[in-house]
Amino acid sequence: xxxxTQTPKFRVLKTGQSMTLLCAQDMNHxxxxxxxxxxxxxxxxxxxxVGEGTTAKGEVPDGYNVSRLKKQNFLLGLxxxxxxxxxxxxxxxxxxRTGVRQPQHFGDGTRLSIL
Amino acid sequence: DQQVKQNxxxxxxxxxRISILNCDYTNSMFDYFLWYKKYPAEGPTFLISISSIKDKxxxxxxxxxxxxxxxxxSLHIVPSQPGDxxxxxxxxxxxxxxxxxxxxxxxxxxxxxx
Numbered sequence: 001x002x003x004x005t006q007t008p009k010f011r012v013l014k015t016g017q018s019m020t021l022l023c024a025q026d027m028n029h030x031x032x033x034x035x036x037x038x039x040x041x042x043x044x045x046x047x048x049x050v051g052e053g054t055t056a057k058g059e060v061p062d063g064y065n066v067s068r069l070k071k072q073n074f075l076l077g078l079x080x081x082x083x084x085x086x087x088x089x090x091x092x093x094x095x096x097r098t099g100v101r102q103p104q105h106f107g108d109g110t111r112l113s114i115l
Numbered sequence: 116d117q118q119v120k121q122n123x124x125x126x127x128x129x130x131x132r133i134s135i136l137n138c139d140y141t142n143s144m145f146d147y148f149l150w151y152k153k154y155p156a157e158g159p160t161f162l163i164s165i166s167s168i169k170d171k172x173x174x175x176x177x178x179x180x181x182x183x184x185x186x187x188x189s190l191h192i193v194p195s196q197p198g199d200x201x202x203x204x205x206x207x208x209x210x211x212x213x214x215x216x217x218x219x220x221x222x223x224x225x226x227x228x229x
Contacts, residue, residue, distance in 0.1 A: 004158070031215055042119075042204060043159070043219040058216070090158055096215050101147050101166070101208075104217065106158030 006107035023091030032074040121220035138205035145207040
């Protein structure tokens with residue numbers, strides 16, 4: 001049982017390049033999230049999705065776009081990478097059963113360096 | 116403005132003793148709290164949670180305490196084991212958000228010494 005899978009695990013980009021991070025979950029979860037983790041900053045929410053075809057902004061959405069075309073996949077795009085986007089990116093998912101709080105399940109992260 | 120704060124970046128504890136990790140929050144609307152554990156090169160894994168209707172929740176060696184008046188929660192690990200060495204994040208959410216979004220603290224690195 002894979003859970004939440006992120007690809008790639010590592011990537012180095014040059015400033016101005018674009019790329020897409022893929023998150024896939026096999027738990028039939030409705031909600032999916034993208035976070036970034038920076039030293040001394042904890043996990044900050046970039047974008048999230050409450051279902052297929054819907055996305056919304058989190059705390060730090062600037063410079064990122066997302067898409068949720070299929071329930072199991074959540075893509076994070078950087079159109080023009082900047083050094084400030086050097087970070088570790090985590091994807092998470094959860095299943096919001098009504099009235100029951102659910103913890104989020106995380107992938108193992110993508111370490112992204114922008115030169 | 117950090118709504119969830121973990122003021123101790125690191126903590127060292129002797130094996131077998133109690134580890135106490137602290138977390139403070141500022142938003143009185145938060146009503147659900149979680150603790151996650153994170154090992155290097157892995158994603159955070161859920162450890163234990165507590166709802167604001169309780170002041171304590173226990174799961175094996177892990178107990179979370181919530182003091183709503185002080186806006187403070189703590190995680191107790193008894194007895195501490197070397198495998199508990201990791202970064203611990205607390206997180207908070209409010210039911211009115213409708214989206215199950217969590218605000219995370221900055222983490223505390225726990226080192227359990229053998």
